[in-house]
C-alpha cells in the first residue's frame with residue numbers, strides 16, 4: 001500500500017525528528033543546526049506526502065520473475081579483504097593507509113552488494129546486467145575518470161618539476177598539441193575502431209605515468225632545490241641584487257583594485273598616493289592586524305626595491321639578540337611595479353616609528369602609521 | 372455559484388483594504404531612523420532622486436499588469452464555454468511588447484549609470500576616515516589631516532563622528548569576514564572586504580545622529596552589528612577632535628577609579644588599548660588583541676565616554692532618558708549635547724555592568740575559548756572574565772574617567 005519513495009522519505013523525516021530532539025540535548029548552539037534540521041523535516045515530510053499521493057509517480061509496475069540462479073564469480077570478496085587488511089595495517093602505520101582501506105572497503109562492499117542484488121533481480125541476465133549498470137555506472141564513471149585524470153595530471157606535474165624550464169614549455173606545447181590532434185582525429189573519424197581509440201588513450205596515459213614515475217624518482221630540477229634551501233622567511237632587503245629572491249622578478253601586477261596606496265619613486269623622491277586622498281601623502285595608515293597591500297612603482301632609471309622597516313624582532317638564537325624586522329619587494333626595474341603586503345599586529349613602541357624606505361635612495365622615507 | 376462569487380469579492384475587498392492600510396501605516400512610521408526614503412545628505416538624495424521615479428514607473432506598470440491579469444481571469448473564466456480557436460504568434464505585438472520595456476529599461480539605465488558614477492567620485496573628497504569592520508563592531512581611524520586639526524591619528528569605534536557639509540570619504544576594509552557599511556540616511560551600502568580598500572562617500576546636511584546597520588551577513592551577531600554616524604557642526608567637530616587628541620589623565624590618587632585602573636591593567640589591557648596608560652613600572656601599556664582576539668582587534672577605550680554607545684552600537688552608554696535628549700535634540704544643539712559625553716548621572720550602569728559581568732550573555736559571540744578550535748583559541752568578541760562585583764564597580768568608575 002505504501003510506496004517505496006514514501007517509506008524512504010518517511011524514514012528520513014522520522015530520523016531527522018529524532019536528530020532534532022537529540023540536537024536539543026547535545027549541542028550548545030542549536031540555532032543553526034536546529035533550523036537546518038527543521039527545514040529538512042519540512043522538505044522530507046512534503047516529499048513523503050507527494051510520494052504517497054502520486055504513488056511514486058507510477059501507476060503500474062511490472063517486475064520480471066525472481067531468479068534462482070547461483071551467484072557468479074566475483075572479484076569483490078578479494079578486494080574487500082584487501083580493504084580490511086589495509087584498514088588494520090593503517091591503524092598501526094599511517095592514517096593515509098587507514099583511509100585508503102576505508103575507501104577500498106566501502107567501495108568494494110557497495111559494488112559487491114549491488115552486484116549480488118542485481119544478479120538475483122530477475123531470471124533475465126540482460127535485465128540484471130542493465131540493472132547493475134543503471135545503479136553503479138553514474139558513480140563508477142566519474143570516480144574512475146577523476147582517478148585516471150588525477151594520476152595523469154600528477155605524473156605530468158612531476159615531469160614539469162624535473163625538466164628544465166625551456167624543455168617544460170616545449171613539452172607542454174607538444175603534449176597539448178597531441179591531445180588536440182587526437183581529439184580532432186576522434187571527432188572527424190567516428191568510424192575509427194574502438195580498440196584503436198582505446199589503445200591510443202591507454203598508450204598516452206601509460207607513457208605519461210611512466211615518465212612521471214621516472215621524474216619523481218630522479219628529483220626536481222636544481223634551481224628548485226636551491227630555492228627550497230633558501231630561507232623564504234627572510235628576504236634579502238638590501239640595495240644589491242639577491243641571488244634567489246630577486247630572480248625572475250615580475251613587472252606586472254594583478255590585484256590592482258585592492259591596494260591601499262601606491263608608493264612612487266620619481267627623481268629620487270618617494271611619494272605615496274593613498275586611495276581616497278587627492279594629494280600625495282608622506283604617511284600611510286596601516287590598520288592593526290589588517291592585511292594591507294601597497295604597490296611600489298619605480299620610475300627611476302636604476303633598479304630599486306621598497307622596504308618596510310617594522311622595528312626590531314627578537315631572535316631565538318642567540319638568545320635575546322634582536323635584528324631589524326624588514327619586509328620588502330623584489331628589485332623593480334624602471335617603469336615596473338611590485339606588490340608589498342603588510343600585516344602589522346601592533347603599533348610601534350613609544351618613541352619609535354615604522355617607515356617605508358628605498359635602499360640606495362638617501363633621505364627619503366614614508367611613515368607607516370599604525371593607530 | 373453567484374453567492375460564492377460575491378463572497379470572494381467581499382473577502383478580497385477586505386484583504387485589499389487591509390493591505391492598503393498597512394502600506395499607508397508603514398510609510399507613516401515617524402521613528403524610523405533607517406528609513407531609505409528620508410535622505411539627509413546629497414549622496415542619499417542622488418539615490419532617492421533615482422528610486423522615486425523608478426518606483427513610480429514600476430508601480431504604474433505593475434498596476435497595469437495586475438489589472439490586466441485580473442480582468443482576463445474574470446472575463447475569460449471557465450463557464451463551460453467551448454475552447455476558442457488557438458493561434459500562435461503575433462510578430463507585431465510581440466516586437467512592440469519587447470521594444471517598450473527595453474526602452475523603459477534603457478531610460479532607467481541612463482539615469483542609474485549617472486547616479487553610480489556620481490556616487491563613485493572621489494576627487495572632490497575633503498576628509499578621509501578609515502573604517503574597519505570586524506565581528507561585530509566597526510573601528511574608525513582618522514589619518515592626520517591638519518586642515519581639520521587632526522595632527523595625530525584618532526581612533527574610535529561604534530559611532531562615526533564627522534563634520535556637516537563636508538565631503539567625507541570612508542576607506543573601508545575588514546579584519547575577518549565581509550561586512551557592509553550602511554547609513555541609509557547618508558548613502559547606499561558598501562561592502563567591507565578583507566584585503567581590499569573600498570570607498571564610500573558620506574555627507575550630512577545638518578547636525579544629527581544617523582543610524583545604520585551592517586548589511587552583509589557576518590556571523591552570529593550580525594543582526595546586532597550597528598553603527599551610528601554623528602554629524603557635528605564644524606565648530607563642534609573641532610572640539611571633538613581636540614578632545615580625542617587630549618592627553619591621558621590618570622585617575623586621582625586613592626580614588627575608586629584608580630583601583631579600577633589597576634584592575635584594568637590586570638584584566639583588560641591585553642585586549643584594549645588606552646593611549647597614555649602606564650604600567651606600574653612606568654612603561655606604556657600596549658594592548659595585544661592580536662594574541663587574544665580572532666580579528667586581531669578590540670575597541671580602543673581611550674575616550675570611551677565620549678561616545679554614546681558600545682559593543683558595535685548594540686547598547687547605549689547613556690540611560691534611556693539622556694539618550695532621548697541627545698537624539699531628539701534640534702540640530703542646533705545636538706552637537707553640544709553630544710559633546711557632553713557620558714556623565715556619571717547619565718551612564719547606563721545596567722548594560723555596562725552586565726557587559727563586564729558576562730559579555731557573551733548579552734550578544735551571541737564565540738567567546739568560549741574551549742570551543743574555539745577553528746580560531747586557535749582566540750575569541751570572536753569579548754569573553755567572560757569572571758570579575759567580582761567589586762571589580763566591576765571599580766572598572767565602571769575608571770571607565771567613567773575615559774572622557
Ligand SMILES: [Cu+2]
Nearest residue numbers: 550585589596
Ligand atoms: Cu558585519
